[in-house]
Amino acid sequence: MKKNYLETFTLAGLFAAAVVIEFLNYSTTHLSLSDLLGDMAFGPIPLAILLAASFALVDTVGLIRLIGSRGKHIGFGLIAAWWLAFGLNMATTLYAVVVQVYSLGKLQGAMPLVMTLGVIAIFAVVRVSLMVSLVDTNIQEVLFGRLRVSAEEPIAEE
Amino acid sequence: MNLKSLSGDRVILFLLGIAGIMFEMVNFSTTYGTFLDWLGAMTIGFMSIPLLMALAICMVDLLGLVRLLGKDSKNIYVRIYWGVAMTINAGTTWYNTSLALRSHTPIGTAVFGDGLSIAVPIILALVVGGIRWALMHHLMHYSAAARSSSSPSRSTRTSSIPSISTRRGN
Numbered sequence: 001m002k003k004n005y006l007e008t009f010t011l012a013g014l015f016a017a018a019v020v021i022e023f024l025n026y027s028t029t030h031l032s033l034s035d036l037l038g039d040m041a042f043g044p045i046p047l048a049i050l051l052a053a054s055f056a057l058v059d060t061v062g063l064i065r066l067i068g069s070r071g072k073h074i075g076f077g078l079i080a081a082w083w084l085a086f087g088l089n090m091a092t093t094l095y096a097v098v099v100q101v102y103s104l105g106k107l108q109g110a111m112p113l114v115m116t117l118g119v120i121a122i123f124a125v126v127r128v129s130l131m132v133s134l135v136d137t138n139i140q141e142v143l144f145g146r147l148r149v150s151a152e153e154p155i156a157e158e
Numbered sequence: 159m160n161l162k163s164l165s166g167d168r169v170i171l172f173l174l175g176i177a178g179i180m181f182e183m184v185n186f187s188t189t190y191g192t193f194l195d196w197l198g199a200m201t202i203g204f205m206s207i208p209l210l211m212a213l214a215i216c217m218v219d220l221l222g223l224v225r226l227l228g229k230d231s232k233n234i235y236v237r238i239y240w241g242v243a244m245t246i247n248a249g250t251t252w253y254n255t256s257l258a259l260r261s262h263t264p265i266g267t268a269v270f271g272d273g274l275s276i277a278v279p280i281i282l283a284l285v286v287g288g289i290r291w292a293l294m295h296h297l298m299h300y301s302a303a304a305r306s307s308s309s310p311s312r313s314t315r316t317s318s319i320p321s322i323s324t325r326r327g328n
Contacts, residue, residue: 027224032266035260035265035266036255036258036259036264036266036274036278037255038261038262038264039239039260040187040188040191040254040255040258041187042183042184042187044185045183046301047184047187047188050183050184051180051184051282051286052182053180054180054181054184054289055289057173057174057176057177058174058177058289058293059178060173061170061174061177064169064170064173065170065271076292076295077292077293077294077295077297077298077299078292078293080288080289081289081293081296082296084285084288084289084292084323085285085289087285088281088285091281095266095270098264098269098270099266099268099269102265102266102268102269103265108274110199123252154211
């Protein structure tokens with residue numbers, strides 16, 4: 001009973017961490033795209049907001065689908081979309097942090113850039129580990145989308 | 159895939175639908191911007207030609223999407239025209255992003271150099287196009303599964319008709 005309570009608590013903590021990271025992702029993607037795209041807009045809505053929201057949404061959906069997929073098959077499509085959104089989020093996080101550090105006047109020489117790259121790499125590893133622990137599966141399954149298939153649910157032909 | 163899991167997936171489909179609409183808005187905006195740059199203020203009567211072109215391409219894209227998610231998923235012509243519309247959209251995303259990067263100087267150029275204005279449009283166009291293609295692939299897989307799960311229930315309904323007629327006969 002105590003173990004179950006602890007497991008639930010850990011899972012809730014991990015989920016909260018995932019939500020916070022998603023907010024961070026949206027924020028950094030928005031910041032980067034605002035800097036890159038300038039005043040491009042769809043009517044009154046800036047494209048930076050539309051794109052950042054889309055990438056965050058695809059990322060969240062991929063995460064939700066993977067978390068709720070225990071015992072079910074997930075096609076390659078969603079996994080590929082999730083990895084693309086994840087890759088872009090990582091790149092925009094790197095860009096946003098570098099731009100911010102540069103704006104503060106602290107980016108002189110190669111060392112801060114190397115440190116930023118290191119931090120981003122650690123962030124990416126933490127993110128994938130979090131994903132793997134939330135999905136409760138192994139890294140190969142998350143990488144290639146070959147999750148377990150239960151006997152009751154046949155896979156549709158792709 | 160049973161019906162219970164299909165209804166549970168509605169939230170996922172709703173969220174993917176919102177993401178799809180936002181991608182379409184981005185596509186429309188970049189396509190319109192590109193044609194506006196190429197064609198200028200050309201009009202037919204009171205209608206702007208860049209606006210008409212952007213609308214036409216986005217409508218072909220949406221139509222292809224709807225038909226591919228329906229029973230025409232194997233139709234090669236639908237796949238071709240959707241592929242062409244998607245490629246044009248990716249191209250215009252690249253072009254319009256390049257224009258935007260040249261019309262102002264991002265702060266990141268000071269750190270990453272001029273290569274930024276070459277790399278960013280390519281990456282953005284590839285990622286947006288890639289995500290749209292991957293989501294389409296996922297939704298096609300999903301709709302095929304939904305169709306295959308709904309067909310046995312129909313056959314069950316059909317098979318129950320003889321038993322009714324037997325009862326009437328009795």
